[in-house]
Amino acid sequence: MLASDPVVREFVIRWEAMGGRSYLASGRDDLLRTCQLALRGVVWNQPSEMASDTVVYWNTPDGLDLDWVSITPDGVAVRWIPWTNTGEMRQITAGSILGITGCAWAVSSTGSVALYSGPKTGLLPSVLAPSHLILVPREKIVATVAEGLQRVPRDLLPPLVKIITGPSMTADIEGMLVTGVHGPGQVIAVIYEC
Amino acid sequence: MEAVSLFVTCLVDMFRPEAGRAALRVIERRGGQVNFPVDQTCCGQFSYNAGYQHEAALLARHWIEAFEATRDPIVALSGSCAAMVVHIYPELLKEDIEAQGGDERDAARWQARALAVGQRVRELSQWLLHADGSPSSAQSPPNGDAPSLIYHLGCHMRRVLRATTEAPSILAQSGVPVHEPADDDQCCGFGGTYSMTEPMVSTALADAKWQCIQEKAKEVSAVGLTSADLGCLLHLEGRAVRQGTPFPCLHLAEVLDRRDQGRPIGENLPLRGLS
Amino acid sequence: MKATGTLPQDPRPWRQRRDAALADTTMRTTIGMVTRRLHLARQTVYQGFPTGESDRVQSVQDKRDAIKNMEALLAEFRRSVEDHGGRTYLARSAADAVEIVRTIAETAGVRRVVKTKSMATEEIELNPGLIASGIQVIETDLGEYIIQRAGEKPSHILAPAAHKNRQAVQTLFQSDARNAGMEPPESDDPTVLTRYARERMRQEFLEADMGITGGNFLVADTGSVVLITNEGNADLVTSCPPILVSVVGVEKLLKDWQALQHLIQQPAMNGVGQRLSSYTTIVSGTRPADGVEGPQDWHVVLLDNGRTRLLDTRYEDVLSCIRCGACLNACPVFRQIGGHAYGSVYSGPIGIVETPLLTDLTILPELPSVACTMCHACADACPMDINLPGHIVALRQEKVARHLTAQGVDLTYRWWARQWATPQGYRRSIRLARFGQRFYRKQGLLQSGPGLARGWFKTRTMPPIAEETFGEWWNKTRNGEGHKYAGQ
Numbered sequence: 001m002l003a004s005d006p007v008v009r010e011f012v013i014r015w016e017a018m019g020g021r022s023y024l025a026s027g028r029d030d031l032l033r034t035c036q037l038a039l040r041g042v043v044w045n046q047p048s049e050m051a052s053d054t055v056v057y058w059n060t061p062d063g064l065d066l067d068w069v070s071i072t073p074d075g076v077a078v079r080w081i082p083w084t085n086t087g088e089m090r091q092i093t094a095g096s097i098l099g100i101t102g103c104a105w106a107v108s109s110t111g112s113v114a115l116y117s118g119p120k121t122g123l124l125p126s127v128l129a130p131s132h133l134i135l136v137p138r139e140k141i142v143a144t145v146a147e148g149l150q151r152v153p154r155d156l157l158p159p160l161v162k163i164i165t166g167p168s169m170t171a172d173i174e175g176m177l178v179t180g181v182h183g184p185g186q187v188i189a190v191i192y193e194c
Numbered sequence: 195m196e197a198v199s200l201f202v203t204c205l206v207d208m209f210r211p212e213a214g215r216a217a218l219r220v221i222e223r224r225g226g227q228v229n230f231p232v233d234q235t236c237c238g239q240f241s242y243n244a245g246y247q248h249e250a251a252l253l254a255r256h257w258i259e260a261f262e263a264t265r266d267p268i269v270a271l272s273g274s275c276a277a278m279v280v281h282i283y284p285e286l287l288k289e290d291i292e293a294q295g296g297d298e299r300d301a302a303r304w305q306a307r308a309l310a311v312g313q314r315v316r317e318l319s320q321w322l323l324h325a326d327g328s329p330s331s332a333q334s335p336p337n338g339d340a341p342s343l344i345y346h347l348g349c350h351m352r353r354v355l356r357a358t359t360e361a362p363s364i365l366a367q368s369g370v371p372v373h374e375p376a377d378d379d380q381c382c383g384f385g386g387t388y389s390m391t392e393p394m395v396s397t398a399l400a401d402a403k404w405q406c407i408q409e410k411a412k413e414v415s416a417v418g419l420t421s422a423d424l425g426c427l428l429h430l431e432g433r434a435v436r437q438g439t440p441f442p443c444l445h446l447a448e449v450l451d452r453r454d455q456g457r458p459i460g461e462n463l464p465l466r467g468l469s
Numbered sequence: 470m471k472a473t474g475t476l477p478q479d480p481r482p483w484r485q486r487r488d489a490a491l492a493d494t495t496m497r498t499t500i501g502m503v504t505r506r507l508h509l510a511r512q513t514v515y516q517g518f519p520t521g522e523s524d525r526v527q528s529v530q531d532k533r534d535a536i537k538n539m540e541a542l543l544a545e546f547r548r549s550v551e552d553h554g555g556r557t558y559l560a561r562s563a564a565d566a567v568e569i570v571r572t573i574a575e576t577a578g579v580r581r582v583v584k585t586k587s588m589a590t591e592e593i594e595l596n597p598g599l600i601a602s603g604i605q606v607i608e609t610d611l612g613e614y615i616i617q618r619a620g621e622k623p624s625h626i627l628a629p630a631a632h633k634n635r636q637a638v639q640t641l642f643q644s645d646a647r648n649a650g651m652e653p654p655e656s657d658d659p660t661v662l663t664r665y666a667r668e669r670m671r672q673e674f675l676e677a678d679m680g681i682t683g684g685n686f687l688v689a690d691t692g693s694v695v696l697i698t699n700e701g702n703a704d705l706v707t708s709c710p711p712i713l714v715s716v717v718g719v720e721k722l723l724k725d726w727q728a729l730q731h732l733i734q735q736p737a738m739n740g741v742g743q744r745l746s747s748y749t750t751i752v753s754g755t756r757p758a759d760g761v762e763g764p765q766d767w768h769v770v771l772l773d774n775g776r777t778r779l780l781d782t783r784y785e786d787v788l789s790c791i792r793c794g795a796c797l798n799a800c801p802v803f804r805q806i807g808g809h810a811y812g813s814v815y816s817g818p819i820g821i822v823e824t825p826l827l828t829d830l831t832i833l834p835e836l837p838s839v840a841c842t843m844c845h846a847c848a849d850a851c852p853m854d855i856n857l858p859g860h861i862v863a864l865r866q867e868k869v870a871r872h873l874t875a876q877g878v879d880l881t882y883r884w885w886a887r888q889w890a891t892p893q894g895y896r897r898s899i900r901l902a903r904f905g906q907r908f909y910r911k912q913g914l915l916q917s918g919p920g921l922a923r924g925w926f927k928t929r930t931m932p933p934i935a936e937e938t939f940g941e942w943w944n945k946t947r948n949g950e951g952h953k954y955a956g957q
Contacts, residue, residue, distance in 0.1 A: 110744040123704065126704075145734060158753070160753075161750070161753070173611070173630070175506055182702045232948070235895040246869060249886030252887065349844035381802075384842070389925055395805060395840070396842070398805040399805060402801075432930045
């Protein structure tokens with residue numbers, strides 16, 4: 001059970017301490033339902049002035065080839081755009097409400113997820129959209145940042161490696177914490193086992 | 195009876211000899227047999243911190259000679275001066291002799307002497323905490339609903355000597371509740387001659403310290419301020435007096451001596467600055 | 470190598486900088502609040518996280534080793550970056566570094582640059598250099614964006630606008646919005662102000678021709694530049710523009726990926742009290758031919774500017790600074806005067822050591838003397854165990870040796886030490902002071918004094934020297950008399 005798994009619990013505690021949100025899902029159907037729930041939250045909480053209906057997602061095995069269109073909540077129009085390695089993806093992603101990505105690994109002791117840039121795994125959905133949902137398979141969670149970094153292929157280094165620990169934040173005005181300054185104000189981890 | 199050598203420090207010697215006499219009584223009541231090496235002057239920290247290494251070394255060599263007559267523990271009435279002797283002297287003397295073109299063996303010899311004398315140095319509360327026995331002449335009665343004191347831990351005692359708990363423990367044993375103010379780890383601004391060369395910054399720090407002390411004093415109904423370092427106390431006291439808001443400032447030894455005599459801590463506290 | 474560096478400096482003299490700072494109550498309140506919070510957060514984060522401490526200890530060793538091998542690591546780093554399609558440059562001076570970046574920009578016809586916060590680029594005054602060539606430079610860190618609007622310099626390594634309150638920021642953003650043709654922020658709520666900045670800078674990111682970053686670490690064996698931010702702007706700067714230039718001090722070199730594993734959490738732990746910052750970005754290569762993100766052209770400018778001069782000196786551990794800001798947050802003087810009073814881009818305890826060291830005491834030589842009470846708080850705070858108090862004292866000694874101190878002050882210390890180095894001289898000086906103090910005494914207290922002591926009496930009183938010192942009392946009552954209680 002994920003909920004009683006100490007590694008998962010540590011990850012969730014740390015991730016949420018940094019201001020992230022998290023969901024647990026067991027099995028494919030549960031995962032789809034959970035993502036739908038998360039998506040509904042994103043749509044409802046979206047500030048009206050940036051109303052958008054676009055979701056950009058990684059079309060990779062991390063997404064388990066999920067039929068994303070099928071989880072569109074009732075009464076909500078969503079444009080589902082799979083990430084492709086094309087120039088127009090920048091503006092599309094910048095205008096989206098949510099980016100959905102997988103991860104290369106995650107760290108329980110810090111509540112972090114790591115992404116590698118690649119043709120199918122663009123980093124822009126993780127930074128341009130106001131919300132970011134990350135699919136975290138249980139087996140990708142390691143205990144320490146050091147263990148995670150050991151997994152990075154040194155002989156074939158990705159040009160960009162990114163470790164995310166919570167939402168984009170700043171305390172530059174009077175030391176008051178504000179989220180969503182440049183990157184997403186909301187980061188959602190869906191930890192699953194299938 | 196343990197024999198000890200008393201290192202009063204130049205500030206106590208000149209500006210608050212009563213704290214020296216208080217320390218003498220406190221030590222003697224606990225069975226210490228006090229020797230006062232009469233040739234002692236100043237540990238040289240003022241010069242050292244200001245960048246006058248050779249001048250500090252002159253004073254350090256004199257200090258060592260003054261205290262080498264016995265092998266007794268040396269009880270210091272300042273955490274900062276104790277830290278100077280223990281942690282700065284060995285390197286200082288070695289470097290100074292090298293810088294003056296002296297020979298290596300001489301440098302090593304002075305370094306060894308500094309290390310040997312440094313091992314004997316204890317700040318007053320450190321010595322008291324490990325001294326056997328309680329006061330013999332008078333027992334500290336419970337302080338009752340006694341008012342408390344604010345304790346200021348000097349920076350060198352905290353971070354160089356690393357004696358952070360001894361003085362509060364000793365005060366607690368004497369029935370004196372002490373409280374540390376908010377931001378207790380912030381310097382009071384004394385800093386030796388820094389207080390003279392940069393009075394404006396030094397005073398800004400004193401004012402910040404007083405604000406924390408006064409807030410705490412109000413909260414816990416404290417009636418005075420105590421510290422194991424007279425430098426900090428003179429600086430803080432002098433500032434409060436100049437501001438027209440004096441507050442009793444006592445050296446640790448003076449507090450312990452009062453308690454040894456069974457005097458409640460709040461009784462006739464001296465407000466030195468108002469005469 | 471081994472050339473003296475140059476740093477920008479505030480032309481105002483120290484007294485003026487200090488007095489302006491002490492008079493700025495808004496700044497002092499905000500700086501006090503921010504530094505206190507960060508200082509406490511740092512202490513808390515180590516509790517319950519033993520790996521943090523063992524990694525720190527290992528990192529100190531790693532950094533010291535890297536300093537010892539700097540030349541070899543530099544060569545290895547350059548090879549690795551160039552193997553991955555990047556270009557590297559060694560800038561011996563600040564002017565060289567600016568020239569290198571300007572040439573890259575001009576050659577590529579760059580019009581607009583987005584930048585992350587970087588002390589190295591502040592140090593070389595890169596922005597004015599680029600702006601003079603007609604290039605628009607946008608600072609994207611929120612704090613830097615604010616002070617860039619105000620035409621000011623950062624007041625804190627981590628919180629550059631810590632001296633500005635929300636009202637001041639709103640005013641700046643209102644005029645910024647007018648210039649940009651945007652809706653101004655409708656209130657001074659930091660959330661509203663931050664959202665304005667997000668909207669304002671978003672298009673800049675997408676349209677910029679070039680990104681400029683600093684770098685927290687350089688990994689020699691993989692040729693990686695590691696960037697740490699909480700805002701995510703380094704992510705955008707490294708992902709979006711086609712050209713990326715990283716300007717990084719040579720002291721940021723680490724031997725290998727394993728050293729990175731030890732050190733990667735330390736800046737956040739010590740700077741802001743988090744186990745890791747929100748965003749850690751590791752750049753190790755260029756955009757693939759079919760890619761849409763990451764730099765097409767990647768340049769790493771390695772800055773010396775006086776750093777290698779410190780190798781093999783007593784000060785070389787200064788080169789292990791990770792710019793976490795922990796010493797600033799711990800420093801009582803910094804809390805009172807804030808960053809601007811230092812007059813250097815590097816403020817706080819590390820700044821008063823590094824500024825004179827990089828420039829061989831040619832600029833702001835007063836710093837080690839005027840901005841430190843010798844409280845050692847910085848030594849306790851520094852995660853890299855840099856001997857800051859030791860260096861501050863050593864620099865004060867250096868000033869005395871080079872006659873950068875006032876002659877009168879030198880004479881005072883010399884006379885003082887020579888008097889007090891004998892008991893006779895000590896007693897003589899006390900008698901002299903007792904005689905002299907009658908001229909400064911008022912209502913039983915000293916209210917003024919001569920020479921060095923004059924400073925004390927500007928703001929404080931002092932008790933006079935006792936009628937009978939402890940030593941005099943002892944000689945009178947105790948000497949040779951055995952031990953009995955006195956004065957009960």
